[in-house]
Amino acid sequence: MTSNIKKITGFGLLEVVIALGVLSVGVLGLVKMQAYMEVKAENALKTLDALHIAETQMELFTTRAESTAGGTIHYESISASTTTFVLDNQIAKKIITVKSDVPVSNAKDITVKIEWRDRRNDLRTVELKTVISKYSEFD
Template sequence: MISKQQGFSLIEVLISFLLLGIGALGLTKLQIYMERKSDYAIQSMEALRLAENQLEWFRTRGASDALSTISTASFASISTGSSVTGSYTVQWDVPMPTVSGSLKTITITSSWQDRMGETQSVELKTMISRYSEFDN
């Protein structure tokens, strides 16, 4: 009796392995992409926190040093500068005051090197008035 069952040919098996390989490569690239984006999200949150901390310090101008547990800013002392915390660099740019010298524009940039060696950054921009909500 002759059997009508046939197996797969070598070409069919090679094509199926090729398709599986392409699928696995696509999943690997997706995993790498997701890891990079996750890493960026974590680092950008820390950079944003550091930039916001600096901004909050600028907002202490006019507060009483006697009533505060931290040193406070004065409008005159708010000037361009930078600080380094771990792998993050926080820089702030304060050009000359506008509106009769009573309004300063502040740009705070927090930057870091990602795992690929590229510099990434987040930026905050605000304006600070000489007149504080703490003044009577």
């Protein structure tokens, strides 16, 4: 009488090597994704800090009064400037551009732009724009 029972064997060496190869590719993908997410998280935090700085500068412009005694900045003293400062241990620039040739008379077009370089040396910017009238709502 012959037996129809097949012999049960374990995994072969080739199958184990293929499984380890697939697993290592997956682990390398996870490591790459972790590094990518770390850079994106750092950029998000710096962008929030830069936005806060730009909003603070814009607030100084918008809460001004006709005289400096009643507000933060006199309208006539609003001018273009560039300031260098440190944003999370990196050099950043605050660039304020002012254009007086807007279609509305007695108004200035103001742009506050914050620039910095990330860890990959890519230029990152946050830019806020507004138009400010000579006449304040607080006057």
